[in-house]
Amino acid sequence: MSTGGELLFVVCGLIAVVAAVLTVSLSNPLRSAVALLTHVTALAGLYLTLHAHLLAAVQLLVYAGAVVVLFVFVIMLLGPGALDSKAEPRGWVSKTVGAGLLALVAGAIAFAVGKVNPETVAIPGCPDGQAECSQFGGVNALSAAIYRDAAIPFELVSMLLLVAIIAAITIARGRTRDEKELTDSVDARRFARRAFPSDAEAPLLNPAKMSTGPLRGQSDEPSAAE
Amino acid sequence: MIELLGAWAPLLPVLFVALGGLGLMLVDALVKDKAELAMGTFVVLSLGAGLALGLWNEPVTAASTELFGGWVAADRLSLFLDVAICGGAALAALLGGGYLREHQLERGEFYVLVVFSAFGGMMLGRSSDVLTLFVALETLSLGVYGLVAFRRTSPRAAEGALKYFLLGSFASAILLYGSALLYGATGHTDFVGIAASIEAGDAETRLTILAMALMVVGLAFKVSAVPFHMWTPDAYEGAVTPATTFMAVVVKTAAFGVLLRVLFVVFGDDMLSAPSTGWPRVLGALAAITMLGGNLAAIVQRNVKRMLAYSSIAHAGYILVGIAAAASGPADAGWSETALSSVLYYLLAYTVSNVLAFGSLILAGSHGKEAVSYEDLAGLGRRHPAVALPFVLGILSLMGFPPTAGFFAKYYVLSAAMQMGTGMLWLVLVAVLSSAVGAYYYLRVLVFLFMKQPEPGAVVAVPMRSLYVVSALVLSGYFVLRMGLAPNAYLEFALEAARTFG
Amino acid sequence: MDIGLGTYLSLAAILFGIGAVGFLSRRGILLQLMSIEIMLNSVNLTLVAFNRWNPSSHAGQVFAFFVIAVAAAEAAVGLAILISFYRLKKTVESDRADLLKG
Numbered sequence: 064m065s066t067g068g069e070l071l072f073v074v075c076g077l078i079a080v081v082a083a084v085l086t087v088s089l090s091n092p093l094r095s096a097v098a099l100l101t102h103v104t105a106l107a108g109l110y111l112t113l114h115a116h117l118l119a120a121v122q123l124l125v126y127a128g129a130v131v132v133l134f135v136f137v138i139m140l141l142g143p144g145a146l147d148s149k150a151e152p153r154g155w156v157s158k159t160v161g162a163g164l165l166a167l168v169a170g171a172i173a174f175a176v177g178k179v180n181p182e183t184v185a186i187p188g189c190p191d192g193q194a195e196c197s198q199f200g201g202v203n204a205l206s207a208a209i210y211r212d213a214a215i216p217f218e219l220v221s222m223l224l225l226v227a228i229i230a231a232i233t234i235a236r237g238r239t240r241d242e243k244e245l246t247d248s249v250d251a252r253r254f255a256r257r258a259f260p261s262d263a264e265a266p267l268l269n270p271a272k273m274s275t276g277p278l279r280g281q282s283d284e285p286s287a288a289e
Numbered sequence: 290m291i292e293l294l295g296a297w298a299p300l301l302p303v304l305f306v307a308l309g310g311l312g313l314m315l316v317d318a319l320v321k322d323k324a325e326l327a328m329g330t331f332v333v334l335s336l337g338a339g340l341a342l343g344l345w346n347e348p349v350t351a352a353s354t355e356l357f358g359g360w361v362a363a364d365r366l367s368l369f370l371d372v373a374i375c376g377g378a379a380l381a382a383l384l385g386g387g388y389l390r391e392h393q394l395e396r397g398e399f400y401v402l403v404v405f406s407a408f409g410g411m412m413l414g415r416s417s418d419v420l421t422l423f424v425a426l427e428t429l430s431l432g433v434y435g436l437v438a439f440r441r442t443s444p445r446a447a448e449g450a451l452k453y454f455l456l457g458s459f460a461s462a463i464l465l466y467g468s469a470l471l472y473g474a475t476g477h478t479d480f481v482g483i484a485a486s487i488e489a490g491d492a493e494t495r496l497t498i499l500a501m502a503l504m505v506v507g508l509a510f511k512v513s514a515v516p517f518h519m520w521t522p523d524a525y526e527g528a529v530t531p532a533t534t535f536m537a538v539v540v541k542t543a544a545f546g547v548l549l550r551v552l553f554v555v556f557g558d559d560m561l562s563a564p565s566t567g568w569p570r571v572l573g574a575l576a577a578i579t580m581l582g583g584n585l586a587a588i589v590q591r592n593v594k595r596m597l598a599y600s601s602i603a604h605a606g607y608i609l610v611g612i613a614a615a616a617s618g619p620a621d622a623g624w625s626e627t628a629l630s631s632v633l634y635y636l637l638a639y640t641v642s643n644v645l646a647f648g649s650l651i652l653a654g655s656h657g658k659e660a661v662s663y664e665d666l667a668g669l670g671r672r673h674p675a676v677a678l679p680f681v682l683g684i685l686s687l688m689g690f691p692p693t694a695g696f697f698a699k700y701y702v703l704s705a706a707m708q709m710g711t712g713m714l715w716l717v718l719v720a721v722l723s724s725a726v727g728a729y730y731y732l733r734v735l736v737f738l739f740m741k742q743p744e745p746g747a748v749v750a751v752p753m754r755s756l757y758v759v760s761a762l763v764l765s766g767y768f769v770l771r772m773g774l775a776p777n778a779y780l781e782f783a784l785e786a787a788r789t790f791g
Numbered sequence: 792m793d794i795g796l797g798t799y800l801s802l803a804a805i806l807f808g809i810g811a812v813g814f815l816s817r818r819g820i821l822l823q824l825m826s827i828e829i830m831l832n833s834v835n836l837t838l839v840a841f842n843r844w845n846p847s848s849h850a851g852q853v854f855a856f857f858v859i860a861v862a863a864a865e866a867a868v869g870l871a872i873l874i875s876f877y878r879l880k881k882t883v884e885s886d887r888a889d890l891l892k893g
Contacts, residue, residue, distance in 0.1 A: 072794055076802050083806050083829050087813025092821040092883075099825050106832055113799070113843040115852050122835075125859050130828065130866050137870045138821065141877055162812050169808020172499065199846050208849035209856060215360040216420050219412060220860050222307060223428040226405045227864035229314075230435025233398040234450070235871035420854050427861045431868050438872055447876040448888040454872050455823055455885060458865055459814055462830040465858065466807060469834050469851075473800075473841035478850050523891040 068112045075108035092138050100131045114200040296352035299363035302341040302371045303411045309333030310404035317397030327386025327757055330400040334379035334407060341371035345785075359479035362417035362550075369633060369786035370414030370546040377538030377640040378407035380761045384644070385531035387755030388651045392659070394529065399439055403535060406432030410543035417554075418479040419468035422547060426464070426511070430457050433540055436532035437524050449527020456510065456520040464507025471500035471555075480555045487557065501556055501568075508551065511544035514575055514609060515582035518602045522586075525598035530659070533594065534647040537601045538640040545608055545636060552616065553624055553790045569617035573716045576613050580606030580723040587730050592661050596730055597646055600687055603727055607702055608635050610720050614706040614713055627708060629787035631701035634780055638686070638694035638772055644765040645683030648758055652676050655753035663737045665750045670738035676752045677738050679762040686769045688731040689724055694772035699724065701780065799840035806833035818886045820876070824869045831862045 082102035089095045103126035110119035198204060209217060294301060313329055349363045357363060382403050389395040409428030416422040434457070438450035472478050474496035475486035486492050506517065513521040525533045556568075583603030590596040615628035653660035653669060653676055660666055670677035686695035703720055706713040743749045772779050810829035817823055835855040842851025877883055 069794055072798075080802070080805060080809070083809045083813075086825050086829060087809060087817060087822060092819060095822060095825055099828065102829065103832060106836060109799075109802075109836060110839055113839045114846075115839045115842070115855075118835075118839060118852050118855055121856065121859060125863055126828075126832075130863055133866060133870060134821065134825065137873065140874065141883065162816060165808055165812045165815065169804055169811070172804040172808070199849075200852065205849055205852060205856075208853050212358065213360070213420070213853050213857075215357065216418070216424055216857060219421065219424045219428065220857055222405065222408060223424055223431065223861060224864055226402070226409065226428050226432045226435075227868050229398060229401055229405070230431050231867050231871040233396075233402065233435045234438040234441070234868070235874045236441070420857055424857055424861060427865065431864060434868055434872065438875055441875060442879075444879040445890050447872070447879050448890050450872050451820065451876050451885065451888055452891075454869055455814075455820070455827075458827050458869065459811075459830075461865075462807075462810075462827055462834065465831065465834045466837070469837040469841070469854070472838065472851060472854065473845075476845050476847075478854060526891050 071108055072112045075105045075112070078102075079105035079109065093135065096131055096134045096138065099134070100127055103127055103131065116200050117202050117205050118200070296350060296356040298347065299344065299349055299353050299357075299367075300361070301344060302337045302368070302375070303408060303415070305340055306333060306337040306375065306404060306408050306411060309337070310401060310408060313397070313404060314401050317401065325386075326397050326400040327382055327389075330382035330404055331379045331386075333404060334375045334382060337407075337411075338372045338375035338379065341368045341375065344368055357417075359481060360418045360421050361412070361415045362480075363415070364789045365786045366546070366550070366633075366789040367411075367415030369783070370542060371411050373542045373636055373640055374407055374410045374414060374539050377542060377644065378403055378410075378535060380641075380644040380648075380765055381531050381535040381538065383757045383761035383764075384534055384648050384651055385529075385757075387753065387758035387761075388529065388531050390757075391655055391753045391755060392529075392657050394440060396439075399436065399532075402432045402435045402439075406436065406535070407539060410539050413543045414546040416547060417481070417550070419471060419483075420478050422551075423461070423465055423468060426544075426547070427461060429540065429543060430461065430511075433532075433536055436535060437528040439532055440529050443527070445527040446529070447527075449524040453520045453524035460507045460510030460517070463503050463510075467500045467503030467505075467507060470496050470503065474500060480550065483555050484557050487555075497556075504551060505548075508544060508548045509575065512541055512548060512605050512608075513602050514605050515579040515602060518579070518582070518605075521602055522595050522598040525601070526592060526595050530594065530647055530651045533598075534644055537597070537643045537647065541601065541605065542636045542640060545605075545612075545632070549612065549629070549632065549790075552612065553629070569613055569712075572609060572613040572616055573713070576606050576609035577716060577719045578606075579603070579609055580720055582606075584723040584726045584730075588726065590730070591663060593650060593663060593666065593734065594661055596734075597643070597650075597687075600727065600730075601643065603723065604635075604639055604687070606723070607699060607720060608632055608639070610706055610716055611635060611702040613716065614702070614709050617709050617712060624787075624790045625705065625709070626784060626787045626790075627701075628705035629790055630780060630783040631698075631705040633783035633786050634701055634776075635698040637779060637783070638698035638769075641765045641768040641772065642683055642686035642693070642695050645679055645762060645769055646687055648762045648765065649676065649680035649683055651753075652679070652755070652758050652762065653750045653752050655751045658748065658750065660750035663733065664743065664747065666734065666737045667741040667743040667747075667749070668738075669750060669752075670735075671742075672749075673752050679766050680738060681735060682766055682769055684731050684734050686773070688728055692770070692773040694769045694776075696773060697776040697780075796840055796844045799843075800837060803833045803836040803840065806830075806836065818884045820873050820883050820885050823885060824866065824873070827869075828862060828866065831858055831865075834858060 079102055082098045082105060085098035086095045086102060089098060103122060107119040107122040110122060313326060313333065316329060317326060345365065345368055353363050382400060385399055389399060406429050409425050409432060412425035413422065413429055416425050434450055434454050437453055438446055440446040471483060474493040475483045475491065477483045477486055487497060510517040525536065528536065580603055583599050583606055587596050587599035587603065590599060611628050611632035615625050615632065618625040650660060653666060682693065686693035689695045689699040703717050706717050807830050810826045810833060813826035813829065814823050817826065835858050838851040838855045842849065873883065880887060
């Protein structure tokens, strides 16, 4: 690795670690999002040192350009609600112990994998003047690897994205007018029953949503109050 | 038809289900009212299962193997999982057809997500590369997150989906880290290449063991083995009941299928049954605490749906007993086909029994009032014997009472473990003991159904009338009895699938 | 300074650990989602680093591409669940998810 590469590694590695720590420790989610942005950008720099040029570009496009923006967008959508964060409920003792344990595990993994240190492998380069040669990590070689060799997983990913779109719409679409009218009688009944489970005579929490009379032969309206 | 597809033929069930899902989306978008999507979903998925059965005896050509290039497998195990997954998903779709209409929740997305999640499960079952495994697992999971959060007006659904999503993606990240380390240790991502590299001794042993541990933990989350089960009861309770059924049968079957493949194809003799690694003992311990934890927690539940969730955790434990038994066989003799086939038979029996139990629970409620607690079921057997009958059958099968599918499932798993010698005896004892514990809460359902009366003035459950739910119950009830009265044909089916592992 | 495969792997393991600690110790759902992103990114770094020292194929980089796609899809669904949760509960703290117990 050249000196420039080493410098890039040290700088980007440090930034990545610091930004990751900031992401998980800042209290304002917006600041965390900015730290995450820094983190993924630093990772793109690390990919450059690893001969993954196309991947570095895609990392910037997808993470910095889409995922972090999505996070910021949601934070803005939620408004002040996203920011109010009450005091962390756990005591510092359990937090420190938990973090220490995990750090220990991560350290053990780092120790285990850190020993793996094969000889430096030269990246197969291109002889001068050979136009058709595809370089390691370059667009030609990678696109062949993705679209030709990995065609089946690629098609699978297209299905994954479709499922993700449908799922996201299913979950987050605003309620339709019908749904706003429709009380959630199932939950209302559960809440109502939870109030005084032992006392049959106790007043119900939400009588409007309850059917207290005999259920057999009742009307079709789920929220019909007798 | 098969000749027409040429080398693609072994993927026919998956391709058909994917295209069927796209077709259902179109129908949902274009036909505004009265689209019988539940029926369409049922047809698509049962045809998928039928296609898988039709391919059972078709030889896999060399052209197919080359075409799939190690990304997906074409073998009988994947066809077997196709049948179980499609069958379970088709029955869940039928339940959804009755349930969603009754509770005025009917939206087309439900069925589309069911079909696409089933597609993800089928791909997961046949994935033969850590990359395909990860992508297929996420396809399955993302669809199921959507199914859990399906009831948008319910805080419970949002909460269950949130817990499931957070822990599920955490588990995926762990699994992924394991896959990455496995790639690094062996230089391959396809199962066959990894196995060959491990066998040849090229792999970094330390990295491989670490990778295997991480992958097993990630998959244990997905099959909800204790202590990685925290999300299960919440997600099961928060989801609409047909979605709960789907999770219980499809997600579990697919995850166990891929767990089998990872354990017995990837890590194989050299990692799994080598005495020095101790993996059979680890798997046995996982099975034991899963059985005990699931059964003990199920006792204290007041909610039947939650009880069934813990019971599904306990069943994961019984299945793990079979896996541990298969792993502890003698190293050079190949894997015990008996143990592996008992696991596969268990998956089938578990699928139909769970559809029966959850379906009966669905049938017991109507008009936005679900039966959820034991008290809701009080006296139901007296008032509506026809509704209680499938419930009794499903509960007995889950309990493992002869002559139901569940009895033979437990019997095969335990006898496979017994065959492995005295080393597994303690596990068999734990399994028998925890089944006895389990009988308590299963019988409690029957007590409430037949011997209790609702408290005066309490809201009682009124069963719904739905042809969809009834036909799902009839179908699953038929298979529960059939697999209990004449288990041999199904066992043979499982045995042929288990021969995949050689 | 000798920068080899082990250095990269250790860095990735540390990042993975930071993400895991963040996921387990923070209660804000947004923070937990970001922690998962950090974990997935550290896996990508592992994959690319392994690929750098095994350049006969692009398996690792291809894997990393797919992970990026999956991570984006996962983030979309996760944020959708967050929005749905926020609408109903008016909070973004995951420990306020306390209706389901037992």
